[in-house]
Amino acid sequence: MDPGIRTFGGILLLALLALFGRQVATENDKDFKLCGSWIHGSHSRDLIVDLKTGCENIIISANDSSLSIRGKITAQCNRSEVRALDPSPGPTHFCVFWEPLLDMLIMEMNNTNTTLCESREVQTMCCTDLSSGAQNKSQHHGIVNASIHGDIITGDAIAVYEFKGGVIDCKKVFCDKAVQESRGANMIEDAVMRSKAVGSVDLPCAQSVVVKMNEDFAGYNVTLPAPHSVPANTVLLYLPACLKPARSNTAKVVCTYFKSSTLFQGSADVLDEVVGISVENEIITHLPEPVRIKFHHSDILANQTAKCVSWDTRKDKEIKWRMEGCKTAHISSKETECCCNHLTYFAILVQVNPTRKVHHLQALTFITAVGCAVSIVSCAVLFISLCRKRRAKDQSSLVHRGLVVALFLLCLLFVLTGTIANLGQDEVCQFVGALLHYALLSTLCWMAVEVLHTFWMIYMVFSPSPKTCIWYLLGFGLPALPVVILASMGNFYGERMVMPSDDVSKPYRMCWMTESHATLLAHFILNVGLLAAVVSSGCIMLFLVARKIHNRDEWRRNRVAFLSIWGLSCLFGTTWMLIFFEQLSETVVFFFCIINSLQGFFLMLRFYVLERMRKKPGFGTDGSSTGSTRQHMLQAQEKS
Known part of the structure; x- marks a missing residue:
């Protein structure tokens, strides 16, 4: 059996639902497929065909010597003949396929196909919506176990099946169905490819041009106008000579202009104009000479970048727009040419220009991911350790736990954001982007x-410290307010692409704040402003704490002093000050990524050293620098 016939019902997907079922039944079906077993005699048998143009009915009947297909159902096909069949014992399995869009009727019998009505051009008005009519039972011979699209009608022997038809606008209904299907674009191309059309094929949802490539094919220029319902934009194509398969004398290539990108999932950032190119029964890749597609599109703004992308369904089992295999040539703000070495669907992806391109993006991403992974584990260990301490309900320990939880969430989301962005789920990426922003602010x-808690412990010795709930409200509650406001305004969170300097075709995707003037303003006010306040206050507090403790016996050992000061630097956020000097050198950027991605590890190391020192006589009982410092201050006050 020919593979094209075996997948007949799946290629066009015109069916509304099956005509009949044992429990669930629908009246209408566009693509008709009746199958059954013909109970006949052992003598000679005939296939009787009597088909005429019109739209009345199709009658399929059987007796002991003949199987008949009669009726007025076709748009252009007239056929009347009697064909002798090879004798065979027992029941004969058969199927009748009717495809109204192409005016094609096929009989399959014993795995052999007979085309009763040849494929024609795509029909505008056709006879379909077949509904059941008369059924005459038979006692001995007829059709048993008849089914419509696999749904059994009855197991009894039926001598005559009648199905009545109705006239519909085939093209419109076909397009309406294609828009609702996940592979609607493939449906349109397959239908045009299997038709006998050469040249222009008009559909309400697309405009196709079918080119026949003969042996002397030396390249061809194609102009694809927009469908008539849309203001005319044109796409110019050049099909190179290498497009024709060497092993075939002739081949068809279908070029289709899709005015709406709704046929393609995840197409929010591409222009409406989408072009599909396919060669009959071929998958074309790695062309020595590229296909050239010149788009005439709406004006691209100065702060936007247009990139040629292709719809890839083969790489990593993902379905999304990719830049691989296409080169972009910018002709003007309204013209872009794509040169691509493969065939699929092509479009123009419009992006807001990135503020700058990042050097060594792949190395920085790897370093940050490894550092964040180490910090995630360190934060988990540190949190458990803080909870298991003898004075776990001490306010210092509770405050430290808040920072550990926030840092754990930040590192975890940063590790996952690239993977989530590549999934192509816009709503999920928006949520993760907002959550990542909240984790950073928190x-x-x-x-x-x-910083505030340490200041209170050291300089407000005899004043009662604020309740722990106040600190938690500032740490977890306050950051939620701006994030909720920005998320409610819309278009603030989503997929963000960071462009590498060496290969702009492979950007790093993450879920974060989108690129626009509003988000840029929010970034400087919230992120940069808060970071500057934390870093400046952290530096001041780090200086004050170092001045208080540098003469104590337990801090005179260089190792302990270094680890404590380094840990306090991470605790107070002073290591983040490197971001303000990133323009000076690429080395600063690497230091920033290494130090801050390992922040959780440094905090764990600091608390571990302090815990070891706490067990030594004379160090104090709190186990934290702030608690120890406060105890020494109290002792000093008492002595004075």
Whole structure:
């Protein structure tokens, strides 16, 4: 059996639902497929065909010597003949396929296909919506176990099946169905490819041009106008000579202009104009000479970048727009040419220009991911350790736990954001982007809380410290307010692409704040402003704490002093000050990624050293620098 016939019903997907079922039944079906077993005699048998143009009915009947297909159902096909069949014992399995869009009727019998009505051009008005009519039972011979699209009608022997038809606008109904299907674009191309059309094929949802490539094919220029319902934009194509398969004398290539990108999932950022190119029964890749597609599109703004992309369904089992295999040539703000070495669907992806391109993006991404993974584990260990301490309900320990949780969430989301962005789920990416922004603000707020709490412990010795719930409200509650406001305004969170300097075709995708003037303003006010406040206050507090403790016996050992000061730097956020000097050198950027991605590890190391020192006589009982410092201050006050 020919593979094209075996997948007949699936290629066009014109069916509304099956005509009949044992429990669930629908009256209408565009693509008709009746199958059954013909109970006949052992003598000679005939296939009787009597088909005429019109739209009345199709009658399929059987007796002991003949199987008949009669009726007025076709748009252009007239056929009347009697064909002798090879004798065979027992029941004969058969199927009748009717495809109204192409005016094609096929009989399959014993795995052999007979085309009763040849494929024609795509029909505008056709006879379909077949509904059941008369059924005459038979006692001995007829059709048993008849089914419509696999749904059994009855197991009894039926001598005559009648199905009545109705006239519909085939093209319109076909397009309406294609828009609702996940592979609607493939449906349109397959239908045009299997038709006998050469030249222009008009559909309400697309405009196709069918080119026949003969042996002397030396390249061809194609102009694809928009469908008539849309203001005319044109796409110019050049099909190179290498497009024709060498093993075939002739081949068809279908070029289709899709005015709406709704046929393609995840197409929010591409222009409406989408072009599909396919060669009959071929998958074309790695062309020595590229296909050239010149788009005439709406004006591209100065702060936007137009990139040629192709719809890839083969790489990593993903379905999305990719830049691989296409080169972009910018002709003007309204013209873009794509040169692509493969065939699929092509479009123009419009992006807001990135503020700058990042050097060594792949190395920086790897370093940050590894550092964040180490910090995630370190934060989990540190959190458990803080909870298991003898004085776990001490306010210092509770404040430290808040920072550890915020830092854990920040590192975890940063590791996952690239993977989530590549899934292509816009709503999920928006949520993760907002959550990542909240985690960043929460981490900075908890660093500010650590600064305030340390100041209170050292310089407000005899004043009662604020309740722990106040610190938690500042650390976890306050950052949620701006994030909720920005998320409610819309278009603030979503997929963000960071462009590498060496290969702009392979950007790093992440879920974060989108690129626009509004988000840029929010970034400087919230992120940069809060970071500057935390870093400046952290530096001041780090200086004050170092001045207080540098003469104590337990801090005179260089190792302990270094680890403590380094840990306090992470605790107060002063290591983030490197971001303000990133323009000076690429080395600063690497230091920033290494130090801050390992922040959780440094905090764990600091608390571990302090815990070891706490067990030594004379160090104090709190186990934290702030608690120890406060105890020494109290002792000093008492002595004075």
